[in-house]
Amino acid sequence: xxxxxxxxxxxxxxxxxxxxxxxxxxxxxxxxxxxxxxxxxxxxxxxxxxxxxxxxxxxxxxxxxxxxxxxxxxxxxxxxxxxxxxxxxxxxxxxxxxxxxxxxxxxxxxxxxxxxxxxxxxxxxxxxxxxxxxxxxxxxxxxxxxxxxxxxxxxxxxxxxxxxxxxxxxxxxxxxxxxxxxxxxxxxxxxxxxxxxxxxxxxxxxxxxx
Numbered sequence: 001x002x003x004x005x006x007x008x009x010x011x012x013x014x015x016x017x018x019x020x021x022x023x024x025x026x027x028x029x030x031x032x033x034x035x036x037x038x039x040x041x042x043x044x045x046x047x048x049x050x051x052x053x054x055x056x057x058x059x060x061x062x063x064x065x066x067x068x069x070x071x072x073x074x075x076x077x078x079x080x081x082x083x084x085x086x087x088x089x090x091x092x093x094x095x096x097x098x099x100x101x102x103x104x105x106x107x108x109x110x111x112x113x114x115x116x117x118x119x120x121x122x123x124x125x126x127x128x129x130x131x132x133x134x135x136x137x138x139x140x141x142x143x144x145x146x147x148x149x150x151x152x153x154x155x156x157x158x159x160x161x162x163x164x165x166x167x168x169x170x171x172x173x174x175x176x177x178x179x180x181x182x183x184x185x186x187x188x189x190x191x192x193x194x195x196x197x198x199x200x201x202x203x204x205x206x207x208x209x210x
Contacts, residue, residue, distance in 0.1 A: 003088075003089065003090050003110070003113055003114070003115070004088040004089060004090065005045065005088055005090040005091060005092055005110055005113070005134060006045060006047040006048070006049060006082070006086035006087065006088045006090070006091045006092070007041040007044060007045035007047070007048045007049070007091075007092050007094070007106075008048075008049045008050070008051060008079075008082035008086065008091050008092065008093050008094070009034070009037055009038070009041065009048070009049070009050045009051070009093075009094055009095075009096055010051050010075060010078040010079070010082070010093060010094070010095050010096060010131065011024050011034065011050055011051065011052040011054075011058065011096035012051055012052050012053045012067075012068060012073055012077075012078050022054075022057065023096060023097040023184050024096035024097065025057075026097075026184060026190060028099040028190070028193045028194060028197050029194070029197040029198075033096065033097060033098070033099045033184065034058075034061075034096055036099055036100075036101070037094055037096065037098065037099075037101055038061060038063075040101055040102070040103045040106065041094075041106075043103055044103055044106050044107060044110075045092070047064070047086065047087060047088060048061075048062075048063035048064070049063060049064045049065075049066060049082055049085055049086060049091075050063050050064070050065045050066070051066055051067065051068065051078045051081045051082050052065065052066075052067065053067050053068060053073065055067065064085065066081055066085050067081065068080070068081050069081050069084060070147050072147070072152070074152040075095075075130070075131065075152075075154060076143060076146065076147060076152045076153070076154055076157070077147060077152070078093075079093055079135060079139075079143065079154070080140065080143045080144065080147065083135055083137055083139060083140050083143070084140065086137070089136060089137050090113060090134050090135070090136055090137070091134065091135050091137075092106060092109065092110065092133070092134050093130075093131050093132075093133060093134075093135065094106075094131055094132060095131040095183055097183045097184040097185070098131075098132070098180065098181070098182065098183045098184075099182070099184065099193050099197070100179035100180060100182055100193075100196065100197075101132070101180045102174065102175050102179070102180045104174035104175065105132065105171060105174060105175050105180035106132075108166075108170070108171065108174060109122065109132065109133065109134055109166065110134065112164065112166050112170075113134045113164070114164075116162065116164075117136070117162050117163065117164035118135070118136045118138050118139050118161035118162045118163065119133060119134065119135050119136070119139065119157075119158065119161055119162070119163045119164070120133060120134040120163075120164045120166065121133035121134075121158075121163060121164070121165060121166065122165075122166045122168070122171065122181065123165040123166060123167055123168065124168040124171075124178060124181060125168055126181075128154075128155070128158070128165075129181050130154040130155075130158075131183075132180060132181060138161070139157065139161055142157060142160050142161055143157060146160075177200060179196065179200065182196065
């Protein structure tokens, strides 16, 4: 890791499409998504934060657990909280619903990050991956102004800071199917994830499911 960086997992979503079920605790291949991500983070980061509005659900995890500072649920307010509480100048963010996030993908984003950029983000054919990206603390005042203006789209932040884009082809060697960017949005995605797990995914060092 070229720069000091904290790993942050955002777990503050409303889960409205899952009848209130927490997506972080959905099991893929018999393992909870949050356990899979946390195990990868433990291999990469010395400091891990988890941003959630239900801290008690994550009490078993050996990391700093915090909540949003602004009383509005959005990915942008989660990013703000992670940046605010991180002790390092740079922070890598992941959502809690990415069951196939690879260590190699995280490490490649970290290796590509340098001090000339405020955000380092994968840019794949489907668009930016803002929750598999590194943000500098320099983004904090910009995010705060944006939230104060009730503008919560992360894409708007990209227009106000220096962004380094990592093209899709850069990830194909370590993640040829780009599974690191697959996330669970619907019940159909859960079914698809199980199929991916059975066909493509390799065993991942994970916490023991409870």
